[in-house]
Amino acid sequence: MAVMNVVVCVKQIPDPAEPGKLEADNTLDRSGKLILDESDSYGVEMALQLADAAGGGDVTLVSMAPNGETSGLRTALAMGAAKAILISDEALSGAGALDTAKVLAAAIKRAEPDLVLAATESSDGYTGTVPEQVAALLGLPSITFAKHVEIADGTVKVQRQTEAGYDQCEAPLPALVSVTAGVVEPRYPSFKGIMAAKSKPVDQLTVADLGLDAGSVGSAGAGQEILAVDEAPAREAGEIVEDDGEAFQRIIAFLEELKVI
Amino acid sequence: MALNRIWVFAEGSEGTVAPITLEMLTKARELGDTVEAVYGGDASSLAGDLGAHGASKVYATGDLDGSLPGVAVASALAQLVGQGESPDLIMLGTTYDGRDVAARLSVALDKPVLTNNVDVALDGDGVVLTEPIFGGTKLVRTRFTASPPHITLFRPKSFAAEASGGGAAEVVAVDVPDRGAAKIIDRHVEESSGPKLDEANIVVSGGRGLGEAGKYAIIEELASLLKAAPGASRAIVDAGWVPYSYQVGQTGKVVKPTVYIAAGISGATQHLVGMKGSKNIIAINKDAEAPIFSVADLGIVGDVHKVLPKLVDALKAR
Numbered sequence: 001m002a003v004m005n006v007v008v009c010v011k012q013i014p015d016p017a018e019p020g021k022l023e024a025d026n027t028l029d030r031s032g033k034l035i036l037d038e039s040d041s042y043g044v045e046m047a048l049q050l051a052d053a054a055g056g057g058d059v060t061l062v063s064m065a066p067n068g069e070t071s072g073l074r075t076a077l078a079m080g081a082a083k084a085i086l087i088s089d090e091a092l093s094g095a096g097a098l099d100t101a102k103v104l105a106a107a108i109k110r111a112e113p114d115l116v117l118a119a120t121e122s123s124d125g126y127t128g129t130v131p132e133q134v135a136a137l138l139g140l141p142s143i144t145f146a147k148h149v150e151i152a153d154g155t156v157k158v159q160r161q162t163e164a165g166y167d168q169c170e171a172p173l174p175a176l177v178s179v180t181a182g183v184v185e186p187r188y189p190s191f192k193g194i195m196a197a198k199s200k201p202v203d204q205l206t207v208a209d210l211g212l213d214a215g216s217v218g219s220a221g222a223g224q225e226i227l228a229v230d231e232a233p234a235r236e237a238g239e240i241v242e243d244d245g246e247a248f249q250r251i252i253a254f255l256e257e258l259k260v261i
Numbered sequence: 262m263a264l265n266r267i268w269v270f271a272e273g274s275e276g277t278v279a280p281i282t283l284e285m286l287t288k289a290r291e292l293g294d295t296v297e298a299v300y301g302g303d304a305s306s307l308a309g310d311l312g313a314h315g316a317s318k319v320y321a322t323g324d325l326d327g328s329l330p331g332v333a334v335a336s337a338l339a340q341l342v343g344q345g346e347s348p349d350l351i352m353l354g355t356t357y358d359g360r361d362v363a364a365r366l367s368v369a370l371d372k373p374v375l376t377n378n379v380d381v382a383l384d385g386d387g388v389v390l391t392e393p394i395f396g397g398t399k400l401v402r403t404r405f406t407a408s409p410p411h412i413t414l415f416r417p418k419s420f421a422a423e424a425s426g427g428g429a430a431e432v433v434a435v436d437v438p439d440r441g442a443a444k445i446i447d448r449h450v451e452e453s454s455g456p457k458l459d460e461a462n463i464v465v466s467g468g469r470g471l472g473e474a475g476k477y478a479i480i481e482e483l484a485s486l487l488k489a490a491p492g493a494s495r496a497i498v499d500a501g502w503v504p505y506s507y508q509v510g511q512t513g514k515v516v517k518p519t520v521y522i523a524a525g526i527s528g529a530t531q532h533l534v535g536m537k538g539s540k541n542i543i544a545i546n547k548d549a550e551a552p553i554f555s556v557a558d559l560g561i562v563g564d565v566h567k568v569l570p571k572l573v574d575a576l577k578a579r
Contacts, residue, residue: 127374171444241561261487
């Protein structure tokens with residue numbers, strides 16, 4: 001293949017280092033600064049490497065957000081992606097995984113990719129179903145939980161994570177692959193990359209632009225309703241011992257109390 | 262009020278049913294009049310155990326001939342639903358194949374999936390799912406408003422598996438309209454010795470506080486002395502110190518052993534989700550502010566490189 005066009009699904013999320021907050025309607029509070037989900041940086045890096053190995057091609061980001069947030073997209077553009085499509089629409093607030101997949105699939109179709117990459121799950125919602133739902137909606141073969149990805153002769157070859165090790169899998173292109181953290185080492189954006197990212201195109205679309213019905217993809221179409229959010233029972237605080245060189249004795253005593261040694 | 266019919270997506274091979282399948286079957290018995298299993302493959306060697314845990318039938322695709330189960334199983338189930346064989350509830354595990362099947366099925370049936378659940382209950386005609394968020398500090402209860410079948414994913418160890426004493430499940434062959442174009446060419450099994458991580462009575466996990474890959478050896482030595490399974494935080498799996506199969510956490514294994522020992526692990530949410538259900542937790546970390554201490558029954562504020570060798574020597578001397 002002379003050139004390869006890759007779409008990477010990316011999500012902009014509240015900084016996971018900050019404590020999570022909920023809105024009054026129990027949706028996740030996304031009002032603070034949003035950043036590129038670290039899980040997605042692996043897909044971006046993988047896409048850049050695969051396009052490079054194929055001898056060229058564009059890496060296009062596809063993302064969805066209820067507001068017009070782009071700061072996370074700029075991070076991925078600074079890594080080297082060529083452009084981004086952002087579906088931004090207030091109607092998307094409270095969208096479930098299937099609705100998210102419908103929106104992403106409609107946008108991805110426009111880019112006519114040879115390969116679609118996504119993380120296995122986001123770091124805020126972690127439903128882990130969106131990539132496979134996108135593949136189903138686009139009628140693409142998919143290989144999820146990839147720990148190694150290669151392209152050869154129009155075929156994507158993937159080591160797919162399993163309980164016992166991994167399966168060597170193959171699918172004809174175009175295809176979708178979801179990648180695990182650690183599949184590649186994401187590059188840090190260079191200063192040049194950060195400067196270039198400021199002028200890269202970010203195409204902002206609404207749900208209507210994609211030809212989808214706004215009423216069917218937000219919370220109204222989610223088919224689910226949150227009843228309550230409660231505090232989980234907390235573990236009782238335990239005994240804390242400062243090691244004075246003999247703390248291992250306390251561990252031995254504890255294991256003896258539990259009758260496991 | 263009980264549900265009429267529940268399907269449980271079964272996993273396992275060569276006569277061994279995966280623990281999560283038995284856990285979900287046990288819960289399904291409590292909620293539904295009829296409990297049936299569905300399986301991607303030849304189910305003949307699993308029918309006994311599935312039946313003993315409450316499945317009256319197992320709908321099986323037969324040998325998938327290398328096809329990944331996502332497309333194949335979902336297409337078979339969607340066809341059954343289309344033929345009027347619809348259950349009220351479909352339970353799948355939060356596993357590699359469970360998530361693929363649930364996602365493909367949700368598109369085929371145009372139904373939402375509720376994921377990462379740890380409990381399910383009936384409320385009148387409604388089905389209510391419980392999902393932990395924010396590292397398990399909050400519990401969200403969500404009800405389906407869409408019509409059944411309800412597609413749901415459960416985390417491992419959400420329920421205790423108990424046999425019902427039933428006879429073998431009747432194996433019912435189902436048609437697979439679509440096998441998909443993605444194929445498994447070869448399977449690689451990473452050899453491991455000692456007890457399995459998610460079945461061990463004691464788990465000893467190491468994290469970045471060990472400093473370097475070579476220092477993980479003392480975790481394995483301690484695990485061996487305690488007949489425990491060695492585990493790891495995501496940080497050192499991503500760094501390549503140990504294989505992914507060692508990972509405890511949200512994206513790894515969920516463990517609930519009698520004793521969990523966390524050495525040099527700070528306790529990121531990602532990790533806590535996978536181990537905070539352990540009956541007793543011992544944490545060793547040099548940072549007294551580390552979040553791991555908030556879940557520890559015994560917390561040692563100290564250097565793992567000093568505490569662990571002494572602990573190993575003391576256990577050897579016994």
